[in-house]
Amino acid sequence: MIKFLKFFNLSAILISLLGLTAVVGDYLVLHTNLDLFQAVFDNATHAIIGGLTWFIFCLRYKNSNTFQNLAEVAVCATISSVIDLDHFVAARSLRLEDATNLKHRPPLHCSTFPLLTCFILLLASYHLEMIELKRSTLILFAAFFTHHVRDGTRRGLWIYPYGSTPPIPYAVYVALICLAPYGLFFLHDLFKIRISGNEIQL
Template identity: 45%
Template sequence: MVVAMNMAVETEKAQALLQTFSTASVVASTGLGVFCFLADRFLQLPLIQNHIWLRAAADNAVHAAIALWSWAIVIGLRKKSDLYEVALAGFLASVIDLDHFYLAGSLSLKAALNLPHRPPLHCSTLIPALCLSLRLLMWACRLKDSWCFLPWMLFISLASHHVRDGARHGLWVCPLGNTAPVPYWLYVAITATLPHLCSVLMYLTGTRDVISTKHGIAIDV
């Protein structure tokens, strides 16, 4: 009896994991890759490039759109509260760029875009450190399981932002320095597959089971 129950549980988990790569989620991630390509082409238009504020705002909006799209693939959109989570993921990816102004010590956009080196939140080594720190903080504060998605959302928001910046400037890996720019095709491929990687990691850490209960039986778009 116990063996049969364990097999049933494992079978259910395997089915849930396979649904991470369902047709709908694969289509959604393919659409995300296409969006990355089209958005970058849009940002190259003279109308955008010739206006510093418009260029910065549009670039930041693309960061936000990629993160919210990625998180939507991870959790699916089944109820109104899911939209709030997706919006939060986009906000986190967008707010990262405020560290430009912090390092510049000024609200001047020109100063923020002409820094001697990259601002602190653009250090890719911080991604696992920040996500793990948030997880430990949640454990210390005894937050409910319904909040267990936050470290993974932060991972998606930070990673998608850094990979996109990496296509232009490389990744800043402290204390080793900067890598060469990420090939454009690789940036698009990583961005499109990042939600699936996140889902698999959530499954391996047991987070997926909790979030599946919160969002519905399957986690996909």
């Protein structure tokens, strides 16, 4: 019980921090005049939100190896950040101006692809009883979900082949970011892997 209360208090603080990171990050991006600093703040906000989301997940479903938990947090933060590199790939240019002035959204910003991939991988991990695959898929989902929802405040979610949704209202975006760790808890429990009749709590 005490352990549960401790977890609840800590996760409440971290979830508030998650919402605060989103709001402060957006404020900095909006109130910075230099394109380079805008891009740096924007990208850092994606990375911190992704890393923090996975850190909260690790508090509940941690590996026995602390280093592995930290490595996973770093991987989630990195994926959340590098998704934006596809702006440069689509622009076929290393110039920030070209990357931020694309006529179309680049492929990694299409939500259909990561959503379908993660669903298929989660099903595969469940049926093949591959715990590491499930955990890696959840990291991927955390990174793409938080990145796409954050970008969605400006341009909506791109659901191929149906097109884009309207922009996500700001309050809904902050709420979705704060709820992201709970979404991961839900998916983790939904695809709970049993090996020889025993539940695996990884």
